Amino acid sequence: MVIVGAGQSGLQVAESLRSEGYDGPILLVGDEPCLPYHRPPLSKAYLAGEADEAQLTIRAPAALAKKQIECVTGVSVVAIDREARAVHLSDGRTQAYAGLVLATGSRARPLPVPGADLAGVFALRTLDDTRRIATALEAARTVVVIGGGFIGLEFAAVAAKQGKQVTVLEAADRLMARVVAPPVSDFYARLHRDHGVAVELGAQVAGLDGVAGRVSAVSTADGRRFAADLVIVGIGIVPNTELAEAAGLTCERGIVVDECARTTDTQIVASGDCTARRLPGGALLRLESVQNAVEQGKSAAAALMGRERPFAAAPWFWSDQYDVKLQMVGLSAGYDEVVIRGEVEARRFSVFYFRAGALIAIDAINEAGVHMLGRKLLDKGHRLAPEQARDPHFELASALT
Ligand SMILES: Cc1cc2nc3c(=O)[nH]c(=O)nc-3n(C[C@H](O)[C@H](O)[C@H](O)COP(=O)(O)OP(=O)(O)OC[C@H]3O[C@@H](n4cnc5c(N)ncnc54)[C@H](O)[C@@H]3O)c2cc1C
Known part of the structure; x- marks a missing residue:
């Protein structure tokens, strides 16, 4: 069994394959330089310096070895040959598979405005991002967060608690508008303002200015300008579907799977952030959560073993701010x-x-x-x-x- 993506979901599939009784080889291929880790603390306890890196690792090397799960890190899968049932790796290897799992996750949505590539502008997705952000935050005084969603607001809370001058720029007329009702949005706007954060709603970012290649300010479409020596962009994610698309699998807002994590290829399953689940009525559901990564991972492992384990539980999620x-x-x-x-x-x-x-x-x-x-x-x-x-x-x- 070959699993592409050594994140929360990929690891879950590997471990669930073992609990489903699979005793053959399992290869978990991850392009990040480390073993699978918990992402939620990246914008919470770890960023705040309240958890150390060792606590982020989901499973210690010894535990993986005990379950005979081989995890290669710093290596990506660059192509899938569905006919030959093999994947090509970035280190030049070709690996045959009996079953293939796509657990490629997602990446931060890039900000499509001039200046988004200046030094001092960060997305918050990986451990590496967070390490660099934590260092930059120490030196920063004025912080602008672009996007009033969960990750941006969690970051804003940590930065405010460190005494930074924080501004949140949200294009919509309220915070977290996609997922919560107005009373919850209003509560969070008040909560942040009570902690000294400037919450600017209806603020459409038009561009970022820099001095000597470093960000110095963020401008909005209505002509306002916010000084910044650190900018965090939290405007959503893009599912990593390129491999699946190139291999001819159906993708629409994600790799399309059924409630049992099956793709259109009987030998290939997909789970986690990279997927879009087809609901009984035909609509597609995209979830970006630990629960989805874990539960779909269990479904994917069962499906590879020829069993049906639909993921039908109500979705849940959490966010810590202050x-x-x-x-x-x-x-x-x-x-x-x-x-x-x-x-x-x-x-x-x-x-x-x-x-x-x-x-x-x-x-x-x-x-x-x-x-x-x-x-x-x-x-x-x-x-x-x-x-x-x-x-x-x-x-x-x-x-x-
Ligand atoms: C800062 C932050 C805070 C969060 N907070 C919460 C929270 O409070 N609650 C919650 O429920 N969820 C939270 N989430 C979301 C949650 O962490 C994700 O939904 C979950 O990690 C998804 O797991 P995954 O395995 O699908 O994807 P990922 O964890 O992204 O793992 C996918 C891995 O696959 C790798 N990969 C991609 N393509 C290839 C390839 N071709 N070859 C090899 N490797 C590849 C990626 O680099 C990545 O390492 C948070 C996410 C972030 C970033």
Whole structure:
């Protein structure tokens, strides 16, 4: 079995192949110079200096050796020959496969404006990015974050806590607009402003200026100019589908897979950030999360063993900013009613999303219990009516029975 991409999902497929009973050789090929690592701390504890590099490694070399998983690092797969069932590696090797896994992840979306390539402008995706950013942040005084999504806001929180002068430029009229309802966006804008961050909404970046090749300011389309000696670009990701596309696999916003992580080639599965899952109704679902990387990885391993293990659980995700933990479950797109429960001022509340009276998602803010309950409610298809969610005396757990 050959796995392309030694990230969260690739490693999961390798380990799940073993737990599914596969005892043949497993080759995990990764183009980064290190063993698979946890990315979430890159914009949280690791960036803040609260976790060291050793804690990022998902599995120690000895554990991989014990499971007889061979991991080659610093080597990329450059082509797939589906007819010969072989992959070509950047070190000149050709490796035959019985089953192939594409777990190539994603990369940061580049900022398409002049000056985006100046020194001092960073994307935050890899361990290497974070090392360079942490060094630059030490020396920086004025920081501009382009993009008010999770990664940009988590970075802003770390930088603000270090006493930097931080400005967040968001093109939309509210933060995290793609995934949360306005009350959650407003809460986060207030939270950041309370920590001294300037949150500029409707700020479309037009270009970056530099002095002697280093960034010095960011300009917006409405003519404003923000001084910056460090700029972080967090405007989304691009799935790494090029290998799959060149091999003729169906790709549309990602490598298209079914609920069992199967591609259009019976010998090839795909999992994690690089995929777009075809839902029963025909729509494509792209998820960028640890849960998706892990669960789809398990499905992919089962599929290679000829078994069906559909990934059907409600999606969940989390984000840490200051002392606030946001935990999301479900997909809120298409909601027609929102119920807020809890104490917004005390920074402990949850937002319940409904569509046609049915619960579809919950954003829990510093309410881990509600999040866990929401996962059970959504996974088991229990009903919770909007008026029950709205009633502070209604015991949420009773909806589980
Ligand atoms: C800063 C940051 C914070 C995050 N925070 C959260 C969070 O709080 N919660 C959450 O759920 N998710 C979070 N995520 C998202 C989560 O980390 C990803 O969804 C997850 O890592 C996806 O795993 P993956 O294995 O699909 O991709 P990746 O982890 O990207 O791994 C893919 C690997 O494949 C390699 N590769 C690509 N092409 C090739 C090739 N041709 N040959 C060899 N190797 C190749 C890539 O270089 C990479 O190492 C965060 C991500 C980032 C960057």
